Amino acid sequence: MTAPQGSADGDAVLRAEGLVHVYGGETRALDGVDLAIRRGERIAIVGQNGSGKSTLVRHFNGLLRPTEGRVLVEGRDTDGQRVAHLSATVGLAFQDPDRQIFAGKVRREVAFGPQNLGRRGADLQAAIDEALVATGLDMDAQTNPYDLGFSRRKLLALASILAMGTPIVILDEPTTGQDARGVERIHLIVADLSAAGRTVVAVSHDMRFVAEAFARVIVMRDGRIVLDGTPAEVFAESAWPTLASTFLEPPLAARVGARLGLGSTPTDAALEAALAGAG
Amino acid sequence: MLIGGYLGPLAIVLLGVVPAAAIAGVAPRLLRISLLLTLPIAISVVLVSVFTRAGSHVLFNIGPFDATAEGVDFAGQTLVRLLAISTSIGLFGLTTEPRSFVLDLERRGLSPRFAFVALATLEAVPAMVERAGVISSAQRARGLDTEGSVRARLRGVLPLVGPVILSSLTEVEERSLALEVRAFGRPGRRHLLWQIPDSGVQLAVRAALLLALLGSIVARITGSFPSLP
Amino acid sequence: MLELRSVSYRYAGYATEVLHEVDLRLSDGEIVGLVGPNEAGKSTLCLVASGLAPASIGGSLSGTLTLDGTPAAGLATHQLAERVVVGFQNPNTQRSGIAATVFEEIALGPMNLGLAVEDTVARTREAIARLKLDHLVLRDPTRLSGGQAQLVGIASLLAMRPRHVILDEPTAQLDPAGTRLVGEALRSLAGTGTSLLIAEHKTDLLDGLCTRIVVIDGGRIVLDGPTSEVFDDRRLAGLGIEPPARVRLGRLLGSRGVDPAVMAGALTDSAR
Numbered sequence: 001m002t003a004p005q006g007s008a009d010g011d012a013v014l015r016a017e018g019l020v021h022v023y024g025g026e027t028r029a030l031d032g033v034d035l036a037i038r039r040g041e042r043i044a045i046v047g048q049n050g051s052g053k054s055t056l057v058r059h060f061n062g063l064l065r066p067t068e069g070r071v072l073v074e075g076r077d078t079d080g081q082r083v084a085h086l087s088a089t090v091g092l093a094f095q096d097p098d099r100q101i102f103a104g105k106v107r108r109e110v111a112f113g114p115q116n117l118g119r120r121g122a123d124l125q126a127a128i129d130e131a132l133v134a135t136g137l138d139m140d141a142q143t144n145p146y147d148l149g150f151s152r153r154k155l156l157a158l159a160s161i162l163a164m165g166t167p168i169v170i171l172d173e174p175t176t177g178q179d180a181r182g183v184e185r186i187h188l189i190v191a192d193l194s195a196a197g198r199t200v201v202a203v204s205h206d207m208r209f210v211a212e213a214f215a216r217v218i219v220m221r222d223g224r225i226v227l228d229g230t231p232a233e234v235f236a237e238s239a240w241p242t243l244a245s246t247f248l249e250p251p252l253a254a255r256v257g258a259r260l261g262l263g264s265t266p267t268d269a270a271l272e273a274a275l276a277g278a279g
Numbered sequence: 280m281l282i283g284g285y286l287g288p289l290a291i292v293l294l295g296v297v298p299a300a301a302i303a304g305v306a307p308r309l310l311r312i313s314l315l316l317t318l319p320i321a322i323s324v325v326l327v328s329v330f331t332r333a334g335s336h337v338l339f340n341i342g343p344f345d346a347t348a349e350g351v352d353f354a355g356q357t358l359v360r361l362l363a364i365s366t367s368i369g370l371f372g373l374t375t376e377p378r379s380f381v382l383d384l385e386r387r388g389l390s391p392r393f394a395f396v397a398l399a400t401l402e403a404v405p406a407m408v409e410r411a412g413v414i415s416s417a418q419r420a421r422g423l424d425t426e427g428s429v430r431a432r433l434r435g436v437l438p439l440v441g442p443v444i445l446s447s448l449t450e451v452e453e454r455s456l457a458l459e460v461r462a463f464g465r466p467g468r469r470h471l472l473w474q475i476p477d478s479g480v481q482l483a484v485r486a487a488l489l490l491a492l493l494g495s496i497v498a499r500i501t502g503s504f505p506s507l508p
Numbered sequence: 509m510l511e512l513r514s515v516s517y518r519y520a521g522y523a524t525e526v527l528h529e530v531d532l533r534l535s536d537g538e539i540v541g542l543v544g545p546n547e548a549g550k551s552t553l554c555l556v557a558s559g560l561a562p563a564s565i566g567g568s569l570s571g572t573l574t575l576d577g578t579p580a581a582g583l584a585t586h587q588l589a590e591r592v593v594v595g596f597q598n599p600n601t602q603r604s605g606i607a608a609t610v611f612e613e614i615a616l617g618p619m620n621l622g623l624a625v626e627d628t629v630a631r632t633r634e635a636i637a638r639l640k641l642d643h644l645v646l647r648d649p650t651r652l653s654g655g656q657a658q659l660v661g662i663a664s665l666l667a668m669r670p671r672h673v674i675l676d677e678p679t680a681q682l683d684p685a686g687t688r689l690v691g692e693a694l695r696s697l698a699g700t701g702t703s704l705l706i707a708e709h710k711t712d713l714l715d716g717l718c719t720r721i722v723v724i725d726g727g728r729i730v731l732d733g734p735t736s737e738v739f740d741d742r743r744l745a746g747l748g749i750e751p752p753a754r755v756r757l758g759r760l761l762g763s764r765g766v767d768p769a770v771m772a773g774a775l776t777d778s779a780r
Binding site for chain 1: 414424425426449450
């Protein structure tokens with residue numbers, strides 16, 4: 001086993017090395033991905049449908065296996081580790097809540113994950129309570145999940161993963177279908193996870209959410225990483241041609257900031273600060 | 280032993296079904312499927328007929344049961360008839376594309392609603408299998424162990440089966456609304472996009488088969504055909 | 509024109525009304541955006557405006573829905589289908605389940621209307637072209653990604669050439685390019701005289717697309733007016749609706765005395 005590269009990557013909880021994934025014998029969904037995600041990072045992966053972002057994150061909990069290359073979770077190769085085993089370390093919240101809900105009550109549904117990980121008694125109840133409060137479902141603990149609207153069921157699916165208390169949390173399109181209040185809630189959840197030292201990885205189409213909630217953005221195209229940096233770096237004017245090649249657009253704040261010669265202002269707040277600084 | 284009793288069914292199989300299967304390229308599969316289907320029935324037919332058929336020529340006996348030549352004859356004739364039926368049905372199943380069949384029925388007057396139900400039923404199982412796959416991934420990602428002890432696997436039944444049923448049921452209403460939006464409930468015929476190819480040869484063969492069927496019914500009624508002993 | 513007058517609606521078996529005294533008018537060629545927090549009644553309004561509530565799902569409706577002068581109350585669902593279509597956000601339920609290819613899937617609607625084969629094919633090709641789905645025509649509809657399935661679902665509705673199109677979160681599964689594609693397709697569709705009602709959270713999309721915005725909250729219409737007017741309304745934030753970036757940043761720039769031309773320029777950059 002080779003020694004870890006430099007101190008920057010030494011604390012990588014998630015690592016992909018030369019990752020290639022081919023499915024159906026011919027579709028090259030991942031075309032050689034090298035990525036290191038450090039403990040406690042807040043990282044968003046963006047790209048068109050088909051860019052490989054969902055395929056990539058599914059390697060981190062073992063749902064998909066590399067065709068070539070390898071994937072390491074907390075320093076250990078995922079090869080040979082079962083999905084259920086990896087789920088104690090990596091929690092993946094799926095996009096479609098209706099493909100996992102089976103319980104008649106919200107509370108029972110949220111209990112499933114932590115129970116599988118061996119949590120019992122007061123510890124289990126505390127984990128469930130925390131997850132329900134974070135997702136705004138605490139008043140609906142005894143409600144039937146199908147009496148909740150679709151967007152709240154999505155929050156339920158998220159609560160089911162949060163309750164598992166995994167050190168790494170992966171969110172697949174967390175803001176789709178959410179209204180403004182729902183998106184705010186997701187922001188808070190991401191911030192709280194990060195504050196607790198947990199690593200957060202999100203796959204998203206929402207450029208504004210990505211620019212505002214994450215410290216690192218990875219842009220994918222055709223199974224490869226084409227940009228990797230802070231929101232300011234990734235949405236800076238110099239990166240626009242690369243973004244355009246993936247049919248992505250920088251947030252409006254970035255465009256306005258560029259026109260005003262204020263440097264890279266990927267978020268409303270950054271633009272405001274830059275204006276205040278320039279004024 | 281009436282040779283005639285065997286001739287008819289064997290002629291159908293050897294002169295009709297097998298050459299047709301060979302032309303269609305499904306002969307090996309057909310033989311395999313027909314044998315698999317007829318074997319269980321064949322065994323019980325043989326056992327019952329050989330030993331219980333009334334007859335005078337006893338060949339051997341096992342305990343109180345006499346195996347008669349008449350019994351063997353009866354079993355034999357029944358078996359060839361079974362073979363004729365199973366190979367014919369098998370040939371139909373292996374050479375007919377279910378979708379084309381249903382659509383052609385609609386062209387000939389089957390109500391579009393029945394056609395829809397038939398086609399949707401054909402698709403139902405693959406769709407469920409796909410759904411079950413996604414559900415399994417989601418539950419395994421929540422720590423469900425699908426490879427552990429029997430007890431663990433039993434506990435996994437509800438989280439795996441539950442969402443399949445629940446999501447199918449909850450989607451039914453929206454699904455049927457979506458169908459109504461696309462006018463699936465409209466009475467009257469549709470002009471189908473699909474052309475099911477037909478040819479003079481196929482028409483002639485179908486006509487000949489129909490005549491043969493009518494002819495054999497008439498022959499049976501008038502007594503010219505040998506019936507089972 | 510599609511018109512709802514004083515419409516209140518209650519689902520079958522439920523005591524509470526989900527829509528109260530709703531007035532809504534959709535003129536030919538109009539694109540109207542419907543915004544509101546979740547569970548405010550957007551989806552119900554879409555169902556009611558299509559006539560499916562109560563014609564298909566029951567429930568009790570007071571007030572009237574009129575489609576191009578004809579009251580919807582007496583119409584059977586297939587008669588409604590000839591005039592108005594509604595699309596839902598779940599691509600799985602939009603799929604018929606009986607088509608072998610995407611082309612067939614899209615053709616099913618016009619075929620069901622009893623059209624001649626040439627008309628069916630023409631309308632199908634038109635819908636495919638509008639949503640740029642040529643590369644998917646021969647694919648198995650069950651083997652599409654969520655985004656592709658959503659586009660096929662929209663095309664399947666457009667192929668019916670309805671006069672009124674109602675879409676409930678049509679871009680939910682789509683990436684930014686797909687969202688832009690749908691926006692362009694809907695804009696060109698409105699140009700042919702079709703009226704559109706689009707329920708969406710993406711106010712940026714609606715900002716560039718709609719002539720009018722209707723805001724619903726608690727089952728009531730609280731705002732109904734031209735896009736710029738409604739999106740500039742300060743009450744939106746209190747209603748749980750995020751105004752488009754243009755408005756948010758416009759206010760920021762305005763408070764700093766920045767020339768509005770800068771914003772206009774930045775917007776044209778992105779509308780490219």
